[in-house]
Amino acid sequence: MALDGFDLCIKSGALTALLGPSGCGKTTALRVMAGFERPDGGEVLVGERVVASQAAWVPPEKRRVGMVFQDWALFPHLDVMGNVAFGLPKGEHRRVREVLEMVRLDRFAERMPHELSGGQQQRVALARALAPRPAVVLLDEPFSNLDASLRARLRAEVKQVLKAAEATAVFVTHDQEEALAIGDQLAVMSEGRILQTGAPHDVYGRPASRFVAELVGEANFLPGVVRSGRAHTAVGAVEAQGHCDGDVVVMVRPETVSLESGDGTGRIVDAEFYGHDQLVRARLEDGSSLDVRLLGPRPDLAIGSCVRVRLTAAPQLFDA
Secondary structure (H helix, E strand, O other): OOOOOOOOOOOOOOEEEEEOOOOOOHHHHHHHHHOOOOOOOOOEEEOOEEEEOOOOEOOHHHOOEEEEOOOOOOOOOOOHHHHHHOOOOOOOHHHHHHHHHHOOOHHHOOOOHHHOOHHHHHHHHHHHHHOOOOOEEEEEOOOOOOOHHHHHHHHHHHHHHHHHOOOOEEEEEOOHHHHHHHOOEEEEEEOOEEEEEEOHHHHHHOOOOHHHHHHOOOOEEEEEEEEOOEEEEOOEEEEOOOOOOEEEEEEEOHHHEEEEEEEEEEEEEEEEEOOOEEEEEEEEOOOOEEEEEEEOOOOOOOOOOEEEEEEOOOOEEEEO
16 A cells, blocks of 8 residues: 555654554555655655655665564574674674663573564564664564464563663554554554544544544444434434534444443343453344443343443544
8 A cells, every 4th residue: 555645743752553454554654664665755754864855865774763573574593692683783792682681581692583482582573673772663563473362461561661762663553452552642544644643542532533433442333313412312312512413423432331221222132241341232222233341240231131321421423
């Protein structure tokens, strides 16, 4: 996917998660930042320095940009120390030891890549990217080759390492959970351009469009009709300031719904129990469904039960 009006400012010292569906141009954007691809127009700046424009071009090795690839790209013939030292001036053993301690791999300095676990190989790749003290670290879906349980643990470790190094970093992912968990700043991308940027909780809470709302977390979308400043839906009327009378779509996050057993506006048709919480689906009187995230077991909300539905937070409205 080519970039089209792509515009992103990375905050110094922050971790920016670049989130978007597969094929939207995320990796292309990273390759342009790194200098592996030359843009047809626009500018790329690292700090105040222009590294790519119509008049200037700085090659990748001189941009002070570190890269962690999707497959980690370790050199199989070099041990851990050799991989981390690659590209550093000779005699920088102290720096190599320093970053290996940072990623807690100093005991594995003489191991070969094939002797390491997937998580350890990923940390070697991160250490190699940090070793030259880059101005920016770019990470291209670095956890995609790991199983789910290891991904959750490792992303917390990587975030801790990047924070300890006071690194400015861009983390590309198509996983909404990863983006929300790891980023100080979240940038949502589609079809080669940035749709919205902001703190993760702001983007999640106030998405700029239905597309962003669907990409960033779970969401219900209910039909509504605005009359005199109120949107009327199957779960009641809500404020609709700024919307003209007519049809709208009402976005409701699953955790902003309360269910109580008894005669009401819905009936439980499905439930998925996860231990610490559960996802319950209620069928509303107009035939639409509503997914609700509830903490812990709720034996009073068995499948088939009638329920009263109440919104615990103001929903967001989009034009129909």
